[in-house]
Amino acid sequence: MVKEKQDNIVLIGMMGTGKTTVGARLAEETGYPLVDLDALISETAGCPIPQLFAERGEPYFRDLEAAVLRDVLTQEGIILATGGGAVLREENCLEMTSRGWVVALKATLDEIVSRVGEDPGRPLLAGGARSRIEALLEQRRQAYDFAHVIIDTSGKSPEEVSAEILTHYRGSSN
Ligand SMILES: Nc1ncnc2c1ncn2[C@@H]1O[C@H](COP(=O)(O)OP(=O)(O)O)[C@@H](O)[C@H]1O
Ligand SMILES: O=C(O)C1=C[C@@H](OP(=O)(O)O)[C@@H](O)[C@H](O)C1
Ligand SMILES: [Mg+2]
Secondary structure, three states, rough: OOOOOOOOOEEEEOOOOHHHHHHHHHHHHHHHOOOHHHHHHHHHHHOHHHHHHHHHHHHHHHHHHHHHHHHHHHOOOEEOOOOOOOOOHHHHHHHHHHHHEEEEEEHHHHHHHHHHOOOOOOOHHHHHHHHHHHHHHHHOOOOOOOOOOOEEEOOOHHHHHHHHHHHHHHHHHO
């Protein structure tokens, strides 16, 4: 059982680094409920993420993402799996840092491509997953570095990543 904490564990990282999957493992291990930001956004909007991008555009999605993030972080004791672009707004990063213990998941380009390259649920990958992921990795090269801890997930199972996070978490002072 994880130490009694008021904090939240917030997972950030590029799409395909395993935030949603590892978040579910962490929820099982800690007993904290998993909140997946994309799922909450989709529920709030009443449609899947790709449809939201197609019908309302990315700026609208980012506004909704910021609003839902702010609201969900009023809770305590949750595992929050964010979407890969949540770090694009400074206000989101400040909110995540002040309301949680932030874990950045990383993975190599090849690993991300192999995990999500064929996934129609990632509208930003349309038109060529490998090149789009490469471009996003470059654009966001340092965007995740504000995290309290950074975990390379390449070549590790979700269970191994979850265990590594919990080792850091139990050793953290917050
Ligand atoms: N450590 C891992 N090793 C191998 N595959 C993984 C790992 N973490 C996640 N996956 C797989 O990669 C895909 C994307 O995972 P997901 O949790 O949706 O990532 P994110 O939420 O960061 O976009 C899923 O098919 C998932 O099963
Ligand atoms: O990287 C991004 O900008 C995005 C990542 C997605 O979430 P995942 O990281 O869970 O795939 C989702 O929020 C949307 O497609 C935008
Ligand atoms: Mg996800």
